[in-house]
Amino acid sequence: MLKRVLNIDLTNETYKIEEMENLFTLFLGGIGTGIRLLERNCPESTDSNSENAPIIFCIGTLEGLFPCCSKTAAVFKSPLTGNLGESYAGGKLGLAMRFADYGAIVIKGKAKRSTYISIHNEDVKFHNATTLKGLSTYATARVLREVEKRKGIQSIVTIGPAGERLIRYANVNVDTYRHFGRLGLGAVFGSKNLKAITISGNQSYEIDDKKTYKTVYRAIYDILINTPIMQKYHDLGTSVNILPLNELRCLPTRNLQTSSFEGADKISGELFASEYLTKKIACGQCPIGCIHIATIRIPFGSEHEYESMKVPYDYEPLFSLGTMLGISSPEEVMRLIEIVDGKGLDAMSTGVILAWATEAYEHGLISAKETMGIPLYWGKGDNYRKIIENLVNGSNEFYKILSTGVLKASGIFGGHDYALELGRNEIAGYHCGYATILGQLYGGRHSHLDNGGYALDQKLHSNPMEPEKIVETLILEEQGRCVFNSLVACLFARGMYTDKIISDALEVAGIKRTPEELAELGELIYTERFKFKIREGFDLDNLKIPKRFYETESFNGMLNEKNMEKLAEIYRERIKGLL
Numbered sequence: 001m002l003k004r005v006l007n008i009d010l011t012n013e014t015y016k017i018e019e020m021e022n023l024f025t026l027f028l029g030g031i032g033t034g035i036r037l038l039e040r041n042c043p044e045s046t047d048s049n050s051e052n053a054p055i056i057f058c059i060g061t062l063e064g065l066f067p068c069c070s071k072t073a074a075v076f077k078s079p080l081t082g083n084l085g086e087s088y089a090g091g092k093l094g095l096a097m098r099f100a101d102y103g104a105i106v107i108k109g110k111a112k113r114s115t116y117i118s119i120h121n122e123d124v125k126f127h128n129a130t131t132l133k134g135l136s137t138y139a140t141a142r143v144l145r146e147v148e149k150r151k152g153i154q155s156i157v158t159i160g161p162a163g164e165r166l167i168r169y170a171n172v173n174v175d176t177y178r179h180f181g182r183l184g185l186g187a188v189f190g191s192k193n194l195k196a197i198t199i200s201g202n203q204s205y206e207i208d209d210k211k212t213y214k215t216v217y218r219a220i221y222d223i224l225i226n227t228p229i230m231q232k233y234h235d236l237g238t239s240v241n242i243l244p245l246n247e248l249r250c251l252p253t254r255n256l257q258t259s260s261f262e263g264a265d266k267i268s269g270e271l272f273a274s275e276y277l278t279k280k281i282a283c284g285q286c287p288i289g290c291i292h293i294a295t296i297r298i299p300f301g302s303e304h305e306y307e308s309m310k311v312p313y314d315y316e317p318l319f320s321l322g323t324m325l326g327i328s329s330p331e332e333v334m335r336l337i338e339i340v341d342g343k344g345l346d347a348m349s350t351g352v353i354l355a356w357a358t359e360a361y362e363h364g365l366i367s368a369k370e371t372m373g374i375p376l377y378w379g380k381g382d383n384y385r386k387i388i389e390n391l392v393n394g395s396n397e398f399y400k401i402l403s404t405g406v407l408k409a410s411g412i413f414g415g416h417d418y419a420l421e422l423g424r425n426e427i428a429g430y431h432c433g434y435a436t437i438l439g440q441l442y443g444g445r446h447s448h449l450d451n452g453g454y455a456l457d458q459k460l461h462s463n464p465m466e467p468e469k470i471v472e473t474l475i476l477e478e479q480g481r482c483v484f485n486s487l488v489a490c491l492f493a494r495g496m497y498t499d500k501i502i503s504d505a506l507e508v509a510g511i512k513r514t515p516e517e518l519a520e521l522g523e524l525i526y527t528e529r530f531k532f533k534i535r536e537g538f539d540l541d542n543l544k545i546p547k548r549f550y551e552t553e554s555f556n557g558m559l560n561e562k563n564m565e566k567l568a569e570i571y572r573e574r575i576k577g578l579l
């Protein structure tokens, strides 16, 4: 059973281990435990970049026990939205925490100079990282893998130059190919002078009823491996979505001026698999391996010299750095993914901001004077690479403004009607209908994954529902995902982890929960998240939806502002009723 919390104080370079078994028994770990730890450790109205702002990592009760329960929740105050920061990453971090015997890690304070922390079981050390300053996420991880070789399961967590420069949508890289992508955790690392963490553990844990454990494990494993439920993730990965979403008119293109892209087949999962895919890897203890890595070669010099690059590709960066920018060259998209990952930027926010900037440039709201002579044209990958360099370097006032997010940038330069954010977070790659927009607007972290509104819209197309029912379905889905995100199971496996399977698996871990009790827990966590958001200034009554959503045909046709407002009102009242 999880119980230990490692508290790290960067200011004084000290640490303390606490036992908080109740917090893990009650909330199951992950976001449930994390939100309670955030309430306790983040004083009201704390500046996300201040010493007092905590970084909290939490794993779930089933971590290290069952397949696909391999993720880690990060909870923090978001520099991008100003309220709840919540993000999830795979890789080996969860397993490393489990084998170091920590259910959660809480980091506070601010280091005097650039620092990396190494954690091996109960040994915690603070190291001078000034020689790593400015290095990409990839290079930092390479160096730390050499100097911090440890026994057991090890994970390396780093930021790139974007986090060091406090860009509000800087991400945190985990084990090179996974990320705490959204809401700016990288900037919180940067504000603490925290360049990286290595964590490793080689401890063990006992399971009382090994016979039942084997039976439940085998049942889960069989479904994952011997049924089609996870097949698409292993085969083409999430990039399998490009062609169907394009067909359905759900694929935001050129800043959602259209919802289908004429070059979709050139950056599809099928094309990548046949031409560029060289490896598939998996998060710790996952038999699926949905992480697809492509290899490209970049020519340099005149005598057939090449640099090879390994690039992880998923649906989301293919949307944000491909279709949103009108780029149909797979190699150009991969070069953009590589630079964005290496700099430590969230690919989705970056692509949406570049798309807004391109349209603002077309309309004359910004000019070559602001961009330092770099023209912004759809499809020009080399220009976008230069823009990203300048953005991360903060080369002038315009680039510094771009680093604050699309809402702030459009507040200064104009073009708010096509600045594609919902709840201050740049949008995900779906234009499916009302539920997609509402789900991101009122979701706890303004993510498409909070409640899967995009999937509901695909059902609504053939099975319409009353507005009240749409809102209820989204809220119930989000509450269910709050339980899932406490475990912290991979959302791709949510079709397999039914309430019954979760109850059986929890029993192996010594926790009894009926499906009804799990539903109550989901509602509790959902409500706690909103209470924290509202405590930190989130205003349910003051959220805007950019006009662009009503101007471009979605999978469910043209959307109507009045219908949307009616749904939004029902949603707001429903949330208020829970608080």
Ligand code: SF4
Residues within 6 Å of the ligand: 068, 070, 090, 091, 233, 281, 282, 283, 286, 287, 288, 289, 290, 291, 490, 491, 492
């Ligand atoms: S399915 Fe993919 S993202 Fe999910 S745990 Fe497995 S490898 Fe990680």
